Amino acid sequence: MHRTKVRVVEDALDANNTIARANRDDFDRYGVTVLNLMSAPGAGKTTLLERAIGEPLERIRVGVLEGDVQGSIDADRLATLHIPVTQLNTGNGFGGECHLDANMVRSALDQIPLTELDMLIVENVGNLVCPAEFRIGEDARAMVCSLTEGEDKPLKYPLMFRACELVVVNKLDLLPHLDVDLDKLLYNIDAVNPGVRTIECSAKTGEGVDALRAWLAELAHRRLQAVA
Amino acid sequence: MHRTKVRVVEDALDANNTIARANRDDFDRYGVTVLNLMSAPGAGKTTLLERAIGEPLERIRVGVLEGDVQGSIDADRLATLHIPVTQLNTGNGFGGECHLDANMVRSALDQIPLTELDMLIVENVGNLVCPAEFRIGEDARAMVCSLTEGEDKPLKYPLMFRACELVVVNKLDLLPHLDVDLDKLLYNIDAVNPGVRTIECSAKTGEGVDALRAWLAELAHRRLQAVA
Numbered sequence: 001m002h003r004t005k006v007r008v009v010e011d012a013l014d015a016n017n018t019i020a021r022a023n024r025d026d027f028d029r030y031g032v033t034v035l036n037l038m039s040a041p042g043a044g045k046t047t048l049l050e051r052a053i054g055e056p057l058e059r060i061r062v063g064v065l066e067g068d069v070q071g072s073i074d075a076d077r078l079a080t081l082h083i084p085v086t087q088l089n090t091g092n093g094f095g096g097e098c099h100l101d102a103n104m105v106r107s108a109l110d111q112i113p114l115t116e117l118d119m120l121i122v123e124n125v126g127n128l129v130c131p132a133e134f135r136i137g138e139d140a141r142a143m144v145c146s147l148t149e150g151e152d153k154p155l156k157y158p159l160m161f162r163a164c165e166l167v168v169v170n171k172l173d174l175l176p177h178l179d180v181d182l183d184k185l186l187y188n189i190d191a192v193n194p195g196v197r198t199i200e201c202s203a204k205t206g207e208g209v210d211a212l213r214a215w216l217a218e219l220a221h222r223r224l225q226a227v228a
Numbered sequence: 229m230h231r232t233k234v235r236v237v238e239d240a241l242d243a244n245n246t247i248a249r250a251n252r253d254d255f256d257r258y259g260v261t262v263l264n265l266m267s268a269p270g271a272g273k274t275t276l277l278e279r280a281i282g283e284p285l286e287r288i289r290v291g292v293l294e295g296d297v298q299g300s301i302d303a304d305r306l307a308t309l310h311i312p313v314t315q316l317n318t319g320n321g322f323g324g325e326c327h328l329d330a331n332m333v334r335s336a337l338d339q340i341p342l343t344e345l346d347m348l349i350v351e352n353v354g355n356l357v358c359p360a361e362f363r364i365g366e367d368a369r370a371m372v373c374s375l376t377e378g379e380d381k382p383l384k385y386p387l388m389f390r391a392c393e394l395v396v397v398n399k400l401d402l403l404p405h406l407d408v409d410l411d412k413l414l415y416n417i418d419a420v421n422p423g424v425r426t427i428e429c430s431a432k433t434g435e436g437v438d439a440l441r442a443w444l445a446e447l448a449h450r451r452l453q454a455v456a
Contacts, residue, residue: 009323040269041356041385042377069357069387073380095237096387098326098357126384127355128269129297129326148376148399149270152301156354157269159297159324171376177405179432204407 016134019102023109023137030114033223034122035216036100036138038160040153041126043146044170046074047203049121052212054081057119060220065108065122067100074123086111090125099130102137119220128157132164140219142166147174151185158192166197166215173202244362247330251337251365258342261451262350263444264328264366266388268381269354271374272398274302275431277349280440282309285347288448293336293350295328302351314339318353327358330365347448356385360392368447370394375402379413386420394425394443401430 027034039045053062063084066075070091078085088108090097097104100122112120122138124131132141143164145153148171154161161167167189175182182200189198199215201208255262267273281290291312294303298319306313316336318325325332328350340348350366352359360369371392373381376399382389389395395417403410410428417426427443429436 040354041381042268042374068384071383073383096357096361098355125357126268127326127357129324129353129355130358133324146270146376148374148402153269155299155301156296174376174402174405177402 013133016102019106020135020137023102023106026109026114027120027137027139030117031223032114032117033119033220034136034138034140035119035219036122036124036131036136036141037144038124038128038131038141038164039126039144040128040146040149043126043144043149044203045123045126045144046077048144048168048170048201048209048212049078049123050081051203051206051209052216053083053121057213057220058217060118060217061116062119062121062216063112063117065105065112065120067104067123067125069096069098069125084113084116097130098125098127099134100124100136101134105136119216121216128153128160132160132162139223140165142168144168144170145185145189147171147178147180147182147185151181151188154185154188154192161189161192161196164193164196166199167193168208168212169198169200170203172200172207173204241361244330247334248363248365251330251334254337254342255348255365255367258345259451260342260345261347261448262364262366262368263347263447264350264352264359264364264369265372266352266356266359266369266392267354267372268356268374268377271354271372271377272431273351273354273372274305276372276396276398276429276437276440277306277351278309279431279434279437280444281311281349285441285448286445288346288445289344290347290349290444291340291345293333293340293348295332295351295353297324297326297353312341312344325358326353326355327362328352328364329362333364347444356381356388360388360390367451368393370396372396372398373413373417375399375406375408375410375413379409379416382413382416382420389417389424390421392421392424394427395421396436396440397426397428398431400428400435401432 072087075087303315
């Protein structure tokens with residue numbers, strides 16, 4: 001029985017990868033760099049985006065695809081930044097899924113103004129497990145890890161930490177009030193994903209946000225360099 | 229295609245419910261009250277359990293079934309309380325699932341000393357979506373919601389908040405340091421699950437833990453009263 005289940009899972013991931021490649025081809029055609037941004041619920045992805053792309057990021061035109069089980073709270077917040085924001089709910093026709101997959105993203109493509117963008121940031125559903133398993137056609141994956149979640153999360157959810165090329169450690173302002181060892185958290189992140197880039201920041205105070213902005217700009221430039 | 233997907237999901241939930249009833253029959257046979265405890269990653273379930281059942285809970289014999297994708301960090305922590313703790317990993321043979329289901333719990337039953345317990349607390353995988361969809365044969369469901377996650381979580385993950393008869397609002401000690409409105413969080417919880425019991429607490433300072441202990445004791449007494 002387990003073998004059947006593993007086969008079904010593998011088939012689903014194969015089908016997902018095929019659609020992810022089709023998404024990627026479309027993003028490439030329009031020259032849009034795509035970042036899949038993941039985290040646990042409440043780690044601060046939206047507040048961080050408000051900080052990081054609230055002001056123009058060089059000349060890079062940024063849009064957001066906002067994934068949620070239901071509602072549009074985060075999309076409404078980001079829309080005040082006057083950038084293109086598209087809402088994608090997994091509750092409508094997708095069975096309330098706990099993650100975005102390539103097919104869901106594909107279904108939203110015609111609502112995203114790709115011709116007007118250089119970069120699309122996809123804010124995934126808050127979850128440290130399944131979003132890491134489904135490629136959506138992105139160029140890069142990053143995650144936000146809140147200090148409040150404790151230093152053991154990389155060991156408990158290693159697939160997520162391994163899937164990303166950037167781990168943003170957020171809510172640094174709370175460090176004095178937590179029984180959390182930042183060095184141990186960084187050690188654990190490096191233990192499951194050796195050498196991965198980390199940025200320590202506070203979306204509240206703005207500390208570290210410049211480093212995130214620089215990383216995003218560099219990601220967009222990667223595509224330009226590849227084309228040149 | 230969507231209809232097929234919905235059918236598959238419904239069939240899976242039907243199959244799960246059948247196994248959940250079998251689990252429930254077994255728990256009933258041994259007179260064990262089962263609580264399914266859920267939350268997002270890092271909301272403080274384990275620290276709260278250390279506080280709440282670290283000292284004897286009247287004469288109620290409590291054990292824990294610890295659900296994790298991988299590892300046994302939390303089980304190792306709880307084992308120091310000298311209560312029976314059983315580890316259940318969804319990564320071994322279950323495809324790294326983001327939740328516990330009835331079949332996984334069933335597979336662990338022979339490792340749980342049911343004859344020595346009055347209450348079994350099942351610490352589910354940290355996730356605000358899928359754990360709410362899968363019954364495991366429990367008597368009651370409760371969740372821990374950390375203040376740090378923000379006041380909008382009930383609106384973004386309503387199924388989870390609706391599934392529970394108790395919502396523990398944890399990390400109250402951090403309130404002075406957060407841009408979170410506690411009243412608004414409580415309002416949102418009540419909006420999606422009108423009249424649901426809430427307990428405000430801090431696993432760190434111990435504030436509110438007595439109320440949680442009283443609730444757990446009352447849950448165990450419910451069964452005794454039903455039998456009498």
